[in-house]
Amino acid sequence: MLTLKTRLLFLFLLITCYAQSQTTDAFLPGDPLPDAPELAARGTYGVGVRTLKLTHKAQVDVLRTKDGKSPVYDRPLTLEVWYPARIPAGKAQRVTYEEVLGRANDPKRPLVPFSFTGRALRDAEPDAGGGAYPLVIVSHGYPGSRFLLTYLTENLASKGYVVVAIDHTESTYRDLGGFPSTLLNRPLDDLFVLDELTRLSAKTSSHFLAGLANTDKTALIGYSMGGYGVLNVAGAGFSAQAAKFFGQLTGGSTALQTRTMAAPDYKASQDPRIKAVVAFAPWGMERGVWDAEGLAGLKLPTMFVAGSKDDVSGYEKGIKAIYDGAVNADRYLLTYINARHNVAPNPPPAAALKPGHFDDYQHFSEPAWNERRINNINQHFVTAFLGIHLKGMDYAKYLALPENSDAESWTGFKPRTSVGLEMRHAKP
Template sequence: MLHKPKFLAFIVFALLLGNSYPNFAQTAPKQFIYGDLLPDAPELAARGEYAVGVQTLDLINKDQLDILNYGKGGDSLYNRPLKVEIWYPAEAMEGANEIISYDEVMGQNGSPTRPIIPFTFLGRATRAAKPKLDGEPFPLVIVSHGYTGSRYLMTYLTENLASKGYVVVAIDHTESTFRDAGGFQSTLLNRSLDDLFVLNEMARLSEDQTSFLNGLVDADNTALIGYSMGGYGAVNVAGAGYSPQAAQLFGTMAGGSKALLKRSVGNPEYEASIDPRIKVIVAFAPLGMQRGVWNAEGLAGIKIPSLFIAGSKDDISGYEDGIKAIYDGAINSDRILLTYENARHNVAPNPAPMESMAQGRHLDEYLRYADSVWDSRRMNNINQHFVTAFLGKYLKGESSYQKYLEVDADPEAKEWPGFKPRTTVGLKLEHQSPKN
């Protein structure tokens, strides 16, 4: 039995706690949809002022090297299909259904233990909504998934950025998705090429009077966001040519090695391909450093602002000799490193779907999304916050976002701007200015 004075003290403490944290004491929550805010979400995770529209396009990159069939006879070139999903600021329509259902799959193409299983999940956007034309086009954000993945892997972020005045295009990288995963050589070769092709297509469509993108996209002001192998592609597009050693990843496949050398440091064709329209990159857990994909000379070629996001226990891309080594080596970039202490590789995806937890399901369907330490929904909110601040400062040029990127590297030293009290534990944010 509780002693009466202690019981009364407990009630007083509970009331004071409730008054100190009013956002935690709310009515029963509505259904949680990927990207929604948890009670401890940082300030900039909140959605922006725009309604969000979404449309799907099928693109064709003609006459590309068919690396998976190279040397098997026949034509070594093919027309490479790329399906993209585009989220954009839209006109708010009375009575519009903001909730959207996305069709996705889990599994791995060709794997007998992980068959392709369709499922759906919800987002907050309106299919084929009328674009919002504010007189000026919106900056472009290109999103590139990992191997394997899909254009729907980070909808918590793509929808969020569109609501803040960006046109966001996420790519299904052919031969690298859940549905069509092929040999890894295709991903090694095509990732950066796909990014640049999509950039050119968005620029073309922004001037096409028959396209919904006409007048909507400022392709001259572009950010590239990549996760895992998407981060690998982003680092290359940003100016880090592959090392001579990287070509060895193709083994004895001479055609592949030669093709990768065209994207390598010191190659005049590669140097000429560095596109000034790409102003910044955000690289989640970029892969490659442990495998010798980059050297010091290559990483020094990154001269645009860069945000790297990593788990300190990443056992896929590596941390000290992987992601952090890329961050440290990009000496000519104004760069930031956000670290989730004790997280592994999955710092970027949506939360794991309920279908991945079904009895008898292969564990990898869950671990393709989830982290064993961090709540994915919380990481999603933190990513929304920092990507918003980073793009707001460097892509939109709004100085008001600077304060959110100036935090003490020690989370115990002081509270971080935009974060609720006591919610920065486990986070580390570092910044290095360019050497030149």
């Protein structure tokens, strides 16, 4: 027989657990905290989401290179597309994303399925009332997935963008393969997806994207190895040292040479449809992936986002060195002081908070920062940057800031909240 005290304690625990579950469900990745900067708020469009399957035919299968020769394969790509949508009356913008913790082929970190909720409606009718919307292509880290930045993808779709996030084959949690595949395929995947979205969004297409995306106004967003890839697509050709490093990893493959600054066809691959780039913690500079000539090839408006203590991509000799070397680009560098590498992902999912998942938790977390706070700040600045370059919006005041946020309150931030940040800006 339970005592009254025990019953009351049990009831209290039940109420507490219920309240916590309700709070967790109500506050989803990307929702604005009370101190979120101005442009972090969602836009006026409803958000739909759909999954697409594509195949990039006859690609170099660098993971099966032997004696310097590589077979070819049909490379599958899964995309998640968020877009402005019409939300029927009485329908909630809720979607369940299915994801995993762990790493494929690593017995020490087995795959653990989990799900989390987002603010979008699966298969909603597109909102064609806004005409064709600018396109944003999002590229995750190594490993990662198309769901790694849903706080940002959903937010941008609500502001009138078609946003496409790529599952880079052999680079996701579920199918993690050798690093050379990531080194070679990141820029190739990005360009292929841009071409496919152009085809699918043509007005004569029978696809749901017909007339919905304006790929002549495209931005690329990449995180870590995704940042490596989008910078190369945007004009930062790889160095001869990068091609040599790639050959050593693969047993003699020369496939990466086509993406070097010296390659005859590289400059011709620069795509005029791409208008702007956002690179979160791009990897590669400390490994000699770019030299001065390669960085000078970056001429598109670019926003870099970094942590001053990044121990994966490096800061002074890594991301900041890329920013300094991109002398022909109108560029920004947003720095989170004392942050490490994880300045882009969603907050750690609930599954990563359980005992035994410290490595998975560290994959998302920042020791000195609140990840939801980082998410809101990213939403604010990416909205301003893409609004200027893809939509011609008058958002310049949000980027014309004192370098040190501690010295003077930044425009768009609530009083006493613009702390621990730096914003650099340089023009060609």
